Amino acid sequence: GGAAEPPPKLVLDLERLAHVPTEKAGPLQRYTATIQSQRGDYNGKVLSIRQDDLRTLAVIYDQSPSVLTEQLISWGVLGNDARRAVQSEDS
Numbered sequence: 001g002g003a004a005e006p007p008p009k010l011v012l013d014l015e016r017l018a019h020v021p022t023e024k025a026g027p028l029q030r031y032t033a034t035i036q037s038q039r040g041d042y043n044g045k046v047l048s049i050r051q052d053d054l055r056t057l058a059v060i061y062d063q064s065p066s067v068l069t070e071q072l073i074s075w076g077v078l079g080n081d082a083r084r085a086v087q088s089e090d091s
């Protein structure tokens with residue numbers, strides 16, 4: 001995309017996330033719970049997260065940010081437009 005266009009936000013669907021089996025989503029569930037606690041943001045159905053946090057999560061999951069993003073899209077936790085948010089990060 002063009003440099004003038006801001007990347008789309010990474011918006012996690014917390015209701016979908018709660019239904020992903022813990023053995024897959026456990027680390028992400030704990031990470032988002034921590035962010036909600038730090039923000040005092042407990043009642044949302046969605047949570048906007050930092051681009052930096054996706055990179056941290058990719059380290060936790062031992063995957064590249066783009067592979068992790070595909071996994072989150074397949075779980076229904078991220079929307080398809082999240083791909084563009086991550087492409088703008090990969091070089």
Ligand code: C2E
Pocket residue numbers: 035038039040048049050053
């Ligand atoms: P902090 O990083 O020192 O940010 C202090 C405050 O600046 C935040 O208070 C928020 O009001 C604002 N802020 C900082 N970065 C952004 C941003 O990208 N967008 C928006 N809209 N506001 C921003 P808040 O929300 O009460 O968070 C308190 C602390 O909790 C933050 O201190 C940070 O240490 C942690 N935190 C909250 N959300 C996140 C997150 O998504 N990722 C990470 N890594 N830490 C977070």
Ligand code: C2E
Pocket residue numbers: 009011041043044045046047048049
């Ligand atoms: P948006 O970022 O497109 O968010 C649309 C709606 O998704 C929000 O409506 C809210 O219901 C939900 N949402 C998105 N991210 C979060 C999240 O991290 N936590 C929770 N609990 N809900 C979330 P809302 O609140 O009426 O906000 C409308 C618009 O106002 C937002 O559109 C955004 O453009 C702006 N806005 C609201 N709060 C903030 C903020 O703290 N920082 C910034 N920069 N913009 C904000």
Ligand code: C2E
Pocket residue numbers: 009010039048049050051052
């Ligand atoms: P947003 O609030 O619309 O912020 C968009 C981008 O502007 C952020 O992308 C970040 O690059 C920059 N930005 C906004 N506020 C600050 C700030 O106080 N300090 C710094 N250093 N940069 C800032 P980013 O980091 O990818 O975050 C994406 C979205 O995640 C934010 O959209 C906001 O909805 C949410 N978010 C991130 N960090 C926090 C936080 O600490 N508290 C809250 N409440 N929301 C956050």
